[in-house]
Every structure is written in structure tokens, then in C-alpha cells.
Amino acid sequence: GQNIDQPTEMTATEGAIVQINCTYQTSGFNGLFWYQQHAGEAPTFLSYNVLDGLEEKGRFSSFLSRSKGYSYLLLKELQMKDSASYLCAESGSARQLTFGSGTQLTVLP
Amino acid sequence: ETGVTQTPRHLVMGMTNKKSLKCEQHLGHNAMYWYKQSAKKPLELMFVYSLEERVENNSVPSRFSPECPNSSHLFLHLHTLQPEDSALYLCASSRNPQETQYFGPGTRLLVL
Numbered sequence: 001g002q003n004i005d006q007p008t009e010m011t012a013t014e015g016a017i018v019q020i021n022c023t024y025q026t027s028g029f030n031g032l033f034w035y036q037q038h039a040g041e042a043p044t045f046l047s048y049n050v051l052d053g054l055e056e057k058g059r060f061s062s063f064l065s066r067s068k069g070y071s072y073l074l075l076k077e078l079q080m081k082d083s084a085s086y087l088c089a090e091s092g093s094a095r096q097l098t099f100g101s102g103t104q105l106t107v108l109p
Numbered sequence: 110e111t112g113v114t115q116t117p118r119h120l121v122m123g124m125t126n127k128k129s130l131k132c133e134q135h136l137g138h139n140a141m142y143w144y145k146q147s148a149k150k151p152l153e154l155m156f157v158y159s160l161e162e163r164v165e166n167n168s169v170p171s172r173f174s175p176e177c178p179n180s181s182h183l184f185l186h187l188h189t190l191q192p193e194d195s196a197l198y199l200c201a202s203s204r205n206p207q208e209t210q211y212f213g214p215g216t217r218l219l220v221l
Binding site: 004033035045087096099101 | 152154165213214
């Protein structure tokens with residue numbers, strides 16, 4: 001959506017680390033979600049941040065800075081199966097999620 | 110994961126047809142959603158139902174008509190669609206609005 005900004009495409013190498021950034025408007029903020037979507041499939045939930053700081057879940061971590069309206073998704077030890085679109089979504093005061101356009105990540109061998 | 114199911118998975122229809130998309134969730138959630146996903150565009154929220162009442166309708170054309178007969182089922186009735194309505198239609202559910210949403214596999218719709 002127009003309030004969410006994330007890069008359109010990123011490329012990384014298998015085994016590497018990649019950081020996908022997301023900025024959002026801070027008014028009425030209630031939480032920040034990250035979803036993964038493989039081509040032709042449904043988005044699947046990865047993480048949720050409502051407080052500042054880093055949330056780690058296996059190879060994936062998500063960071064939030066509420067004052068800066070900024071989040072990132074960190075993927076470690078990249079695998080080929082991590083090639084997908086990564087969607088940043090903000091939960092706002094309207095009780096709905098506003099999605100970014102997604103970042104298409106390509107992992108190369 | 111089959112918590113949220115959608116049928117049909119693929120649909121081709123003419124502009125004068127009437128069809129319905131079905132969504133069912135087996136997660137005991139109270140909120141259900143319809144989204145439209147077009148190529149190169151963000152997910153667009155169409156409708157939100159909470160406890161079977163419609164709480165959001167984001168300026169969706171009347172040729173799309175939702176129905177939520179109970180908290181487990183959600184329908185999207187389609188009539189006199191336009192070619193630009195061709196897209197992936199995703200259903201999602203959550204325990205309550207603003208909580209984590211879980212998506213179905215989607216219906217790939219082509220309007221000729």
C-alpha cells in the first residue's frame with residue numbers, strides 16, 4: 001500500500017545473510033507483520049513485532065523501531081527455498097492490515 | 110497446513126456469468142477477510158467480517174458481494190465482472206481483527 005515502502009527486488013547467494021527493510025507511517029500503529037509468499041501460493045505468517053527490538057525465530061529475525069517507523073526482516077544461512085516474495089504489513093487503527101507491494105528475493109547457488 | 114481452504118482454486122468466467130468463491134476456516138477464528146492480489150500490486154483488502162458482521166468494505170464495486178453465514182464460512186459472489194477483475198482472490202482468518210491472519214491458497218480468477 002501507499003503507506004508501506006519496501007524494495008521491489010533483492011538477490012543474495014545461498015548461505016549468505018540478507019536484510020529486507022520496510023518503512024511505514026507511524027500514526028495509529030498497532031503492530032508490524034512479515035509474511036512469506038512463494039509464487040502461486042498463499043502468504044504464510046513469519047513474524048509479528050509490536051515492541052521495539054529484535055525477535056528471533058530460527059534463521060529468521062525481525063526488528064522494529066516504532067519511533068523511526070522502520071522494520072527489517074533478517075534471513076540467515078539462506079537456502080534456495082527462501083526464494084519468495086516477502087510482504088511487510090502494518091496493523092493500524094482501522095483494525096486492518098495494510099500490505100506493502102512485497103520484496104521479491106532471489107537466492108542464487 | 111489446511112486451516113483455511115478455498116474453492117475453486119482456478120476459475121474462468123465470462124463477463125455475463127455469475128459465480129461464487131467459497132472459503133472455510135477450521136481454526137475457530139472470529140474474523141474473516143477477502144483480499145485481491147493483482148500482479149505487481151500490494152494485497153488489497155476488500156471485505157472484513159468479525160463475528161459474522163461486515164466491519165469493513167473498502168470501496169469495492171457492487172459486482173462483488175460477500176456473504177458470511179457463520180464464523181467458519183465466507184463467500185464472495187461474483188456477477189458481471191470485468192477483465193480487470195482477473196486476479197488472485199485470497200481469503201484469510203484471524204482470531205480477532207488486528208491479530209495474525211492466516212491465508213487460504215487463493216482462487217486464481219480469469220475474466221474473459
